[in-house]
Amino acid sequence: MITIYVYVLDTLADWELGHVMSELNSARFFKKNAERVELKTVSNKKETIKTMGGMEIVPNCQIDDVIASKTSVLILPGADAWNDPKHDAIILKASEFLSVGATVCAICGATNALANHGLLDNRPHTSNGAGYLDMFCPSYKGQSFYVDTPSVADGNLITASSTGSLLWAKQIIEKLDVFQPNTLETWYNYFSTGDPKHFYALMETLQSNT
Secondary structure, rough: EEEEEOOOOOOHHHHHHHHHHHHHHHHHOOOOOOOOOOEEEEEOOOOOEEEEOOOOEOOOOOOHHHHHOOEEEEEEOOOOOOHHHHHHHHHHHHHHHHHOOOEEEEEEEEHHHHHHHOOOOOEEEEOOOHHHHHOOOOOOHHHEEEEEOOEEEEEEEEEEOOOOOHHHHHHHHHOOOOOOOHHHHHHHHHHHOOOOHHHHHHHHHHHHHO
């Protein structure tokens, strides 16, 4: 079973998690015999957190409960609060994930936190535009590894800009290998274009994969 830890913090950017969490939790487009996935929300406190959109989330567990293994994934969403030192503990956990070969997925402001801790200095990555990490992360030294695209998958590290949540979700799902390739491609085509032909193609892939 794949355990996916989703870090939740006050001011969390709701929309950045929409595609990936809904597909992984519902498993509605999973291929036959896909590995089971368990999602757990994790925080640095037991209390309810409030997202940027005003939604309230009660964390399932705390950082000490997170287990880093090759079958675990850590998802770090964007938020306005990442510069608070109280979130350093989850970035240390992210470093542990990367070192054991577990997957870390960070989007928008969460890439700042990774950059501030040197985790983007030697790997291809992206963020909210060229120069963004230089502006907000004084210790950042990964300029030569920056890729100016909405989302970048580099092995077990997947980073994205605030506008890259759909491609980020696609790359995470691909890494987990829970969709058939043709299902994933038509799913992405439909949600990125809105063209109904891709919706019907998506439905056809589900019929052929049963």
